[in-house]
Amino acid sequence: MDEIALAPERTPAEELGVLIKETQAALNQRMAEVLRPLGLSVAQYACLQTLHDSPGITGSELARRVFVSRQSMNVLLQGLEKRGLIERAEEPGPRRERSTTLTPHAAVLLQSARAAVAEVAGAMTATLDPHERDRLQALLVACRDALTDSPG
Amino acid sequence: MDEIALAPERTPAEELGVLIKETQAALNQRMAEVLRPLGLSVAQYACLQTLHDSPGITGSELARRVFVSRQSMNVLLQGLEKRGLIERAEEPGPRRERSTTLTPHAAVLLQSARAAVAEVAGAMTATLDPHERDRLQALLVACRDALTDSPG
DNA sequence: TCGTCCATGTCAATAGTTTGACACATCTCG
């Protein structure tokens, strides 16, 4: 009763691709859930967190790290500025860039957000021992680099 | 000169989270690049591929598997229908569902798309031997399940 | 020095997605 196998099966590599998407989607959803009570979207959190790690960074660089266009990052920053979470330098910098930094208010909020996100991430890797975690990290780095290096 | 470590460092689990996002973003971008010449977006490809694996599936179920709302899946399907890639049953089914199937034209197109995507996925795992691939898959499954089981 | 090139910031238009709401059909349980 089997159909003739004209349709090729899904390769292991493809299954890995959908698995990565599934995992990322689940992680994103859980993060959105725990960040919602704080009034933050995942993109906003990533923005604040990156800004905390690299203060005074430019908007375009921020956009690259968060994987959005610099235009959407701009509107995102406008929203955060209105809420008093960030401050942008008025004086245009070396090129034309406006240095962006977190306000004390944002630093406090970020602490709560970080705790919530860390809990989600911890739950994700709860069943993994440290060795397995390192192994997973190394394998993912290999996949990411293989994807980003090849195109040029 | 060290600042007091009020700001907690990023935990290994969190680094894993951003790594998953980076890998998924890179994969998505590469897929978009190779699918663009075929006139397909990544979402459209995922839709056709899922429909190929499970013919006659309902739109809502399709939306769940592709991780979009059933409303956006609806407009997505409308676009595919106009291009003659899918056909939706007029007769409302058991509940109110309209069975959706691929047209022969879509099957041909999907073959090219599958080949292109398989190449990208293969490049991603090129540096991994089969054993490492299986290990990565098992670890990702553990992470995904830990995220989807806990909330309920 | 000057012209070309690159990068940032921003505006406008467009496309894609989500949220909220409603009608309809089925299932389930009292």
Added chain:
DNA sequence: CGAGATGTGTCAAACTATTGACATGGACGA
């Protein structure tokens, strides 16, 4: 049998993000 719960399809509005375009301000090389 009947009322509520559940699931599907669809419309409208709001939101988010992308693409395209432009001005501005350095950087680099002839």
